[in-house]
Amino acid sequence: MRYETVIGMEVHVELQTASKMFCGCAADHFQVEANTHICPVCTAQPGALPVINGRAMELTAMTGLALHCQIRPHNVFARKNYLYPDLPKGYQVSQYELPLCEDGWVEITSEDGPKKIGVERVHLEEDTGKLQHTGRASLIDYNRAGVPLMEIVTDASIRSADEAFDYLNKIRQVVRYLGASSGDMEKGAMRCEANISIRPEGSDEFGTKVEVKNLNSFRAVRNAIAYEVERQQQVIEEGGQVRQVTMGWDEQMGVTREQRSKETSEDYRYFPEPDLLDVHLEVEWINRVGRELPELPADKAARFSEIYGLNQKDIAVLIEDAAVAAYFEEAAQHSGADPKSVANWVTGEIFRRLNDEDVLIADAKVSPAALVELLALVKDGAINQNAAREVFTELWEKGGSPAAIVETKGLKQISDTSELDEAVAKVIEANPDAAEKIKDGNLKTVQFLMGQVMKETRGKANPQLVQELIKKQLRV
Amino acid sequence: MAVTVEEVRGVAALARLSFSPADEERLTGELNRILQYMDRLNELDTEGVEPTSHVLPLANAFRPDEVDPSPAVADILAAAPQRQESYFKVPRIID
Ligand SMILES: [Zn+2]
Numbered sequence: 001m002r003y004e005t006v007i008g009m010e011v012h013v014e015l016q017t018a019s020k021m022f023c024g025c026a027a028d029h030f031q032v033e034a035n036t037h038i039c040p041v042c043t044a045q046p047g048a049l050p051v052i053n054g055r056a057m058e059l060t061a062m063t064g065l066a067l068h069c070q071i072r073p074h075n076v077f078a079r080k081n082y083l084y085p086d087l088p089k090g091y092q093v094s095q096y097e098l099p100l101c102e103d104g105w106v107e108i109t110s111e112d113g114p115k116k117i118g119v120e121r122v123h124l125e126e127d128t129g130k131l132q133h134t135g136r137a138s139l140i141d142y143n144r145a146g147v148p149l150m151e152i153v154t155d156a157s158i159r160s161a162d163e164a165f166d167y168l169n170k171i172r173q174v175v176r177y178l179g180a181s182s183g184d185m186e187k188g189a190m191r192c193e194a195n196i197s198i199r200p201e202g203s204d205e206f207g208t209k210v211e212v213k214n215l216n217s218f219r220a221v222r223n224a225i226a227y228e229v230e231r232q233q234q235v236i237e238e239g240g241q242v243r244q245v246t247m248g249w250d251e252q253m254g255v256t257r258e259q260r261s262k263e264t265s266e267d268y269r270y271f272p273e274p275d276l277l278d279v280h281l282e283v284e285w286i287n288r289v290g291r292e293l294p295e296l297p298a299d300k301a302a303r304f305s306e307i308y309g310l311n312q313k314d315i316a317v318l319i320e321d322a323a324v325a326a327y328f329e330e331a332a333q334h335s336g337a338d339p340k341s342v343a344n345w346v347t348g349e350i351f352r353r354l355n356d357e358d359v360l361i362a363d364a365k366v367s368p369a370a371l372v373e374l375l376a377l378v379k380d381g382a383i384n385q386n387a388a389r390e391v392f393t394e395l396w397e398k399g400g401s402p403a404a405i406v407e408t409k410g411l412k413q414i415s416d417t418s419e420l421d422e423a424v425a426k427v428i429e430a431n432p433d434a435a436e437k438i439k440d441g442n443l444k445t446v447q448f449l450m451g452q453v454m455k456e457t458r459g460k461a462n463p464q465l466v467q468e469l470i471k472k473q474l475r476v
Numbered sequence: 477m478a479v480t481v482e483e484v485r486g487v488a489a490l491a492r493l494s495f496s497p498a499d500e501e502r503l504t505g506e507l508n509r510i511l512q513y514m515d516r517l518n519e520l521d522t523e524g525v526e527p528t529s530h531v532l533p534l535a536n537a538f539r540p541d542e543v544d545p546s547p548a549v550a551d552i553l554a555a556a557p558q559r560q561e562s563y564f565k566v567p568r569i570i571d
Contacts, residue, residue: 017541024544034562035553039546054538076529083492085566090491132563133570139563267490272529280535 001200001237005229006207007158008195011171013181014127014188015059015148021126022050022093022276027147029130030187034141042146044089049275052077056124056148057100057279059180061289063150064101064122066174066296071289073281075100075123077273085140086128094151096270099123106174107298108166110159117167118155125149150180156195156206161225164194168221173297177322185217192221197242198232207232208242212256214249224249228256300325308332308339317347323361324354331368341375349389353396365399366392374402386459387411415462417469420453423461424469427452438474446470477515478508 020027023041040048061071076098079091104119129145131138152171158164172183172190182189192215197207212228215221232242247256295303297319304315304325319325328346332339350371354361374395378388383406391405406412414420427449428435437445446467453466484504488495495503546552558565 019539019541019543023546024539024542025546026543035564036549036562037545038549038552040548040552043552045548045552051537051539053541055541057538081490083490085564085569131569133568136568137558137560137565138567138569139560139565141563267486269490274529277530277532277537278528278535282536285536 003198003229003233003236004201004203005159005161005225006156006197006199006209007160007164007225008156008209009152009154009158009164009167010193010195011152011168012191013063013150013152013171013175013183014190015056015150016179016181016189017053017055017059017148019053020146021053021056021124021148022146023048025143025146029141029143029147032143034139035143037143038145042088043142044087050093050273052276052279053148057281058289058292059148059178060100060122060124060150061281061286062178062293063152063175063180064104065290065293066178067101067104067106067119067122067152069101069104069119069122071101071281071286072098073283073286074098075279075281077124077276077279078270079273080125080268080270082268085138086131087126087145088129088142092126092128093273093276094125095123106154106167106170108163108170110163110166115157115163117157117163120153120155122150122152125151161222161229164225165218165222168192168218170297173320177294177296188216191216194221194225194228196225196228196232198229198236208244210242210244210256211246212249213246213259214251216251220249220251223254224256227254231256294322308343310339310343314343314347317351318343321361324351327361327364327368331371334369334372336376337372338375338379341379342371345371345375345392349392365397366395367399370395370399370402377402377406381415381462382406382413383411384413384460384463386454387413390459411460413462414457414460415465417465420457420461420465420469421473423453423456424449424466424473427456428470428473435474438470438476441476443476477511479504479511 015027017027019025020037020042023039025037025039025042027037029037041050064071075095077093078096080094080096081091083090099121101122102120104122105116106119107114107116109115127144127147127149129140129142131140133139154167158167175181175190176183184190185192194212194215195209196212197209199205199207210228210232212224215224228247235242246259248259250257300319301315304310304318305312310318318328324346328342331337331342331346350361350364350366353359354364374388374391377383377391378385383391387406390409390411391402394400394405394409395402431449431452434445434448438449449470450463450466453461453470454463481500481504484500484507485495488500553559553562553564556564
């Protein structure tokens with residue numbers, strides 16, 4: 001039998017605020033000495049009162065708007081009661097019945113083209129502390145406790161591991177564009193859970209869903225879903241039934257494992273947090289947040305296609321990072337710039353360097369203006385492609401002006417016919433066999449002689465001219 | 477509305493508390509007296525009144541996103557029953 005996969009995703013995103021959700025402690029907790037960012041509020045000292053971080057509300061609302069959600073003016077923080085030392089209060093403050101954002105969608109790419117994934121809600125809560133288990137004790141660091149955490153929940157319209165992967169990528173792109181989060185999964189700034197079930201193709205009923213946690217990388221999302229789908233099919237094909245359980249993804253072994261069920265049922269006894277005042281967002285507040293939205297990835301992609309006539313593959317690479325897109329645009333809008341060759345260089349040489357050296361485009365020494373100047377030198381025939389790469393290397397490492405580099409390094413292309421004629425004659429004389437082959441009609445060998453001429457001229461010869469001269473001298 | 481001993485036991489378990497049977501009985505009685513008071517409040521006609529979780533006529537008390545380090549960091553750690561270096565230490569939670 002053929003099966004259809006049904007997936008819903010829950011993504012937790014840590015907001016990039018300076019301070020925590022309900023207190024003035026620094027929100028930064030990655031590689032920070034344990035329990036240095038704590039205070040009476042986030043360690044639940046009696047009498048300490050929380051106050052909502054306005055920026056966290058704005059960033060969450062911005063994310064909601066970017067995901068085409070409705071903003072709920074009256075949204076409510078509630079206590080989710082559970083006793084576990086990752087939060088010292090005995091509850092987590094979260095949004096339950098009335099979240100800040102609801103009913104949105106994200107467009108992803110599926111096998112059958114663009115597809116909308118419904119976003120049921122985007123709400124705000126507080127992150128928990130970090131636990132470490134050693135010997136007979138557990139050690140707790142509350143630096144992360146109370147850090148603003150946004151949860152984005154989809155409906156069950158994701159149909160494959162690839163779609164889940166693309167969805168996650170789109171979410172990360174959006175939160176990065178908004179400056180809402182680093183979206184860095186390796187550092188735990190984005191964490192993911194998937195509800196997975198399968199059903200016979202064509203069926204309208206949902207199968208029993210299994211919740212898979214611990215999806216801490218893009219690879220884990222794809223692999224865990226693929227594995228879990230396979231496992232469920234096997235269970236059904238062997239005449240069994242999928243049980244509703246919570247699984248954890250074991251990255252090392254590449255398997256999902258059932259997590260020990262809690263002894264008591266999950267009864268969180270939610271109720272409105274009485275320590276916080278009501279939230280009734282005014283239209284002005286919502287409009288102001290809306291005006292703060294930058295151009296979003298999907299809109300940028302459409303514009304790049306229309307204005308610069310780039311192909312979808314280049315666009316996808318360029319818009320991945322808003323700073324790279326801005327760099328491209330600054331270069332492409334320079335007078336005399338050819339957007340397509342700018343795109344080639346940015347997605348090619350510059351991207352390779354950024355990735356290899358793990359640097360940000362903001363720190364690149366090659367300015368957009370210098371790149372355009374370099375491309376103009378190639379276009380005007382002042383230098384050839386070889387020299388252009390050499391100039392680029394110099395620009396990348398030290399910065400400076402392309403024209404000056406060409407001058408000091410003596411990279412100017414030789415387009416002087418008499419000078420090249422001499423070099424060509426010399427090469428033909430030194431390679432009589434090759435010359436014979438060409439005369440016999442083996443034109444591929446022209447490339448060999450061209451290479452020799454390039455060597456002779458230290459890479460500076462105008463390749464088109466060299467080709468012409470070889471053919472002319474050999475009369476082919 | 478009234479709670480049973482079983483419900484009291486369940487709530488106690490969620491809060492990691494355990495009571496002797498005598499205390500369970502006593503607490504059930506006390507909780508039920510509180511619920512009876514709620515029943516009395518429920519007699520009020522609240523038709524057309526918006527539910528609220530507190531009585532202050534204030535909303536949207538937002539804080540600017542500024543770091544304001546607590547002067548009490550050392551005191552909070554010092555108050556921990558057990559610690560190791562700068563970690564709070566508790567009996568091992570998972571095996
Ligand atoms: Zn704090």
